[in-house]
Amino acid sequence: MYLATHMVRSMKLKEGDTVLDLGCGKGTTSVFLARHFGVKVVALDLWTSATFLNTKFTRLGYRDRIIPLNLDVTRRLPFAEGYFDAVFCMNSFSFYGGNMDFLQHLLKHLRTGGQLCIGSEVLTDEFTEEQLKNTPPVYAFKLPAPNENVDVFEDDFNKQHTPRWWQELFEKSGLLEVEFCRELEDATVLYEEMVRDNYIHNKDSFDLEICLEQLEWERINRPRKSLFVITSHKK
Numbered sequence: 001m002y003l004a005t006h007m008v009r010s011m012k013l014k015e016g017d018t019v020l021d022l023g024c025g026k027g028t029t030s031v032f033l034a035r036h037f038g039v040k041v042v043a044l045d046l047w048t049s050a051t052f053l054n055t056k057f058t059r060l061g062y063r064d065r066i067i068p069l070n071l072d073v074t075r076r077l078p079f080a081e082g083y084f085d086a087v088f089c090m091n092s093f094s095f096y097g098g099n100m101d102f103l104q105h106l107l108k109h110l111r112t113g114g115q116l117c118i119g120s121e122v123l124t125d126e127f128t129e130e131q132l133k134n135t136p137p138v139y140a141f142k143l144p145a146p147n148e149n150v151d152v153f154e155d156d157f158n159k160q161h162t163p164r165w166w167q168e169l170f171e172k173s174g175l176l177e178v179e180f181c182r183e184l185e186d187a188t189v190l191y192e193e194m195v196r197d198n199y200i201h202n203k204d205s206f207d208l209e210i211c212l213e214q215l216e217w218e219r220i221n222r223p224r225k226s227l228f229v230i231t232s233h234k235k
Contacts, residue, residue, distance in 0.1 A: 002190060003227055004029050004090055007119040010180040010231040013037045017085035020044060020109070022073060023092025027053045027066070033088065034065045041066040042084075044073060074102065082111040093118045094159045098166075103173045110234050116176065117231040122183065123160050125223040132158075136221070138214045144206055163228045176232040187227040191215065 013019070015038035021030045022044055030043035030053075043053055043066050053068030071077075074096050087110055089097075096102060097118075110116060127135075140153040163181050170176040184190070195211045198204060218224040 001028070001032065003119045003184075003229075004032055006184060006229050007088065007090065007117050007231070008033075008037070010229055011086060011088075011115055011117050013039055013086060015039065018042070018083065020079075020084045020087045022087055022089040022106075024048070024053070025091075027056050027068070029088065029090055030066050031057070031060055031062055034062050039065075039086075042069060042079075043067065044069045044071065046070070046072055073106070077105075077109060079109045081108050082114075084110050084114060086110075086115045086117065088117050090119045091121065094120055094122075094161070095156070098159055098161065098169065100169075100173055103170075103175060107173075107175050107234055112234055115179075115231060115233050116170075117229070118166070119227070119229045121160055122166070122226050122228040123157075123162055123223040124183070124226050126162055126165065127158070127223065136217065138210070138217045141210060162223075163230065166228070166230050170230065170232050175235060177235055178230065178232045180229065180231040182229060184227040184229070188215075188218075188224070190227065191225065 013033070017037075017039045018041075019033055019039045020042050021033060024030050024043040024045045026048055027043050030041045033039050034041050043057070045053070048070065050068040050070040053066075053070075054063070057063050057066045057068060087106065097106070107116070135153050139157040142148055143150050143152060163183050167178050167181045170178050191211070192215065195208060195215065198208045198211070214225060
């Protein structure tokens with residue numbers, strides 16, 4: 001929610017706006033948007049069932065303000081052109097959105113002047129040619145079963161880029177004008193606090209070990225993991 005707060009500070013949400021919460025996860029950001037900004041939300045996620053989301057939104061009193069959907073955003077979308085006033089996407093866009101084709105696919109459902117805001121993990125530098133050939137182990141590790149066949153580097157870290165890379169992609173699309181693009185200055189502190197919380201509450205020992213190795217490696221090497229926010233509007 002710290003990242004979500006940074007995101008909305010760069011947006012111009014108005015009461016009654018229709019917002020797509022893209023990759024909403026368990027729906028916490030959808031409730032945050034509806035509760036604090038009085039917007040109508042379409043909560044869309046690939047991995048979380050619409051039934052789970054509907055149960056949560058109903059329990060919290062937002063059933064009439066948030067529509068839950070479980071579908072793949074890279075496929076044909078069931079929305080009218082120009083339907084949304086804003087698209088809010090936290091921590092998922094890099095997995096599928098780093099290309100012109102997807103931007104064109106998504107943005108036809110955003111009205112002219114509507115905002116696209118992304119908050120996500122980002123890299124402080126692009127990987128060098130040598131690092132792409134010999135990937136640093138802290139970014140190319142194996143997951144525990146049953147996900148041991150997942151290629152963490154290709155499916156995640158190699159799809160992350162610098163804030164400048166994302167800004168250039170948006171601008172080259174010819175569809176967006178970037179209003180705000182910035183790395184969070186306290187991103188490393190936030191990561192350290194998340195690791196500390198994981199350790200105190202014994203949440204995930206594998207994740208804890210990997211994060212500690214990454215933090216140690218990043219003290220003297222680049223790229224580092226960071227966080228950023230980019231906000232743009234449709235031309």
